[in-house]
């Protein structure tokens with residue numbers, strides 16, 4: 335459960351990354367210190383900044399630059415990769431198309447998901463079947479994003495090994511049937527600056543993305559360096575800014591980790607408001623359980639929270655499909 339945190343901690347994960355595949359990683363003093371910080375951040379805020387992650391700043395920047403270029407194209411160009419139920423909800427959605435708690439969000443986006451081949455998960459996977467839709471402009475967008483996805487997947491897996499230790503488990507707690515074959519989601523998002531929606535026949539409001547929690551395990555947010563817009567809600571309902579810290583990712587916990595941890599860690603509400611005159615982009619990478627993973631409180635976490643389970647079992651793929659279907663009406 336989130337507390338009345340006022341700031342979001344910064345965690346240097348480099349000691350964890352150096353030892354991630356060492357069977358004795360839990361005994362390493364550097365790793366133990368990272369694990370302690372992860373545990374505190376996950377309990378208090380459900381949000382932290384990650385530094386020392388090893389993903390080159392040049393790539394992080396290039397991903398955002400390419401995103402600015404794509405959203406800067408004329409609508410007719412962007413809509414060539416339109417998202418629909420027929421594409422497995424992959425592709426471009428215009429401003430106001432995504433809905434949060436009944437209100438259209440003032441963002442446009444490209445949604446991408448791990449590929450789901452026909453029949454891969456039976457009826458469970460049907461809605462998400464499809465391959466990603468990539469723009470031809472800017473050139474190399476596809477390969478750039480594929481490289482980025484691969485690095486974000488590796489980093490997330492390693493952070494989850496630290497989280498597993500923080501929960502008192504073995505580093506492999508989230509491997510295998512749980513998240514050894516992680517589903518991933520990536521949202522490439524653009525938020526017009528104030529008045530940016532003018533002339534597009536879209537109802538104006540100032541909420542770029544309404545208050546929500548993320549759906550899976552961990553999110554890595556790559557946001558523009560110069561525009562504060564992401565806000566995180568603390569226990570008393572104050573909105574705390576996750577101001578950009580160049581070179582870091584904002585990392586937060588999703589709904590499935592809340593369940594697995596039996597509420598030791600919570601998926602914290604957050605929202606986006608771009609009050610600046612500048613167009614803001616964010617590339618959010620979501621590291622999630624196996625699509626068909628049945629998620630229920632871990633025994634080690636139940637023991638630490640009074641012995642009873644606080645959440646019912648959820649199948650990750652069902653949770654995702656429910657969300658996707660309500661997001662687009």
Ligand SMILES: N=C(N)NCCCC[C@H](N)C(=O)O
Nearest residue numbers: 433434435519546548549661
């Ligand atoms: N895959 C993730 N986490 N996407 C987050 C989107 C949040 C907004 C969405 N309309 C909602 O209400 O969930």
Ligand SMILES: O=C(O)CCC(=O)C(=O)O
Nearest residue numbers: 521555557564606616618
């Ligand atoms: O734009 C951001 O900073 C965060 C976006 C977000 O919360 C999401 O897509 O789930």
Ligand SMILES: [Fe+2]
Nearest residue numbers: 546547548604
């Ligand atoms: Fe989010």
